[in-house]
Amino acid sequence: MSLVIAVANQKGGSGKTTIALNLAGAYCDDDPSLRVLVIDAGSQNSSMRATSAGNRAISVHCRRPGAAGSNLGREIKRMAENYDLIVVDCPPSAHDMNTEVAIAASDFVLVSMDASALNAWSTVGMLQLVRRKVGSDATACGVVFNKVNTKTTGYGEDRTAMEEDNPYPILRSTIAQREI
Ligand SMILES: Nc1ncnc2c1ncn2[C@@H]1O[C@H](COP(=O)(O)OP(=O)(O)OP(=O)(O)O)[C@@H](O)[C@H]1O
Ligand SMILES: [Mg+2]
Numbered sequence: 001m002s003l004v005i006a007v008a009n010q011k012g013g014s015g016k017t018t019i020a021l022n023l024a025g026a027y028c029d030d031d032p033s034l035r036v037l038v039i040d041a042g043s044q045n046s047s048m049r050a051t052s053a054g055n056r057a058i059s060v061h062c063r064r065p066g067a068a069g070s071n072l073g074r075e076i077k078r079m080a081e082n083y084d085l086i087v088v089d090c091p092p093s094a095h096d097m098n099t100e101v102a103i104a105a106s107d108f109v110l111v112s113m114d115a116s117a118l119n120a121w122s123t124v125g126m127l128q129l130v131r132r133k134v135g136s137d138a139t140a141c142g143v144v145f146n147k148v149n150t151k152t153t154g155y156g157e158d159r160t161a162m163e164e165d166n167p168y169p170i171l172r173s174t175i176a177q178r179e180i
């Protein structure tokens with residue numbers, strides 16, 4: 001049986017694909033014997049493109065389920081037999097069947113957001129979906145700030161706002177706006 005992590009948010013460009021691939025790669029680096037799979041549940045095939053474009057070979061396998069919805073659920077179940085870790089790169093929509101299925105099938109939902117009002121609204125909507133699907137268990141989900149400058153007032157305000165009225169932790173680790 002594998003651990004399943006879904007990387008999700010309805011806001012496009014919040015870093016889901018980047019984080020899914022880097023997370024999978026980091027686990028592989030950490031323990032090369034780990035069997036890690038990235039499932040590209042998005043509509044743009046970006047995880048698939050990113051892995052094929054990379055220079056450095058990591059033992060992450062990437063696949064895309066044939067069709068939306070229940071097929072993804074079946075795919076995750078089937079793949080859980082053969083992998084230790086499955087990272088699902090979700091599409092940028094809370095209304096997409098694949099997002100709902102991935103959240104319901106995962107052990108942990110990682111919601112990526114950047115510091116902006118638009119992102120905060122999307123994230124609140126996403127967390128409501130997670131709550132409906134998996135309940136309020138604080139270990140079921142976490143929010144990670146991506147592409148942030150933690151010295152700005154905007155980040156501080158967004159972080160405080162996210163911490164209110166939300167059962168899930170805002171991760172202490174943040175990811176800066178990287179140049180490369
Ligand atoms: N920490 C970061 N620093 C700099 N650039 C980043 C960072 N995270 C992501 N990006 C860039 O932001 C863009 C959007 O990232 P990404 O494609 O991972 O987002 P996404 O949430 O998967 O998008 P979509 O919703 O379209 O699937 C990409 O060009 C990516 O390289
Ligand atoms: Mg993406």
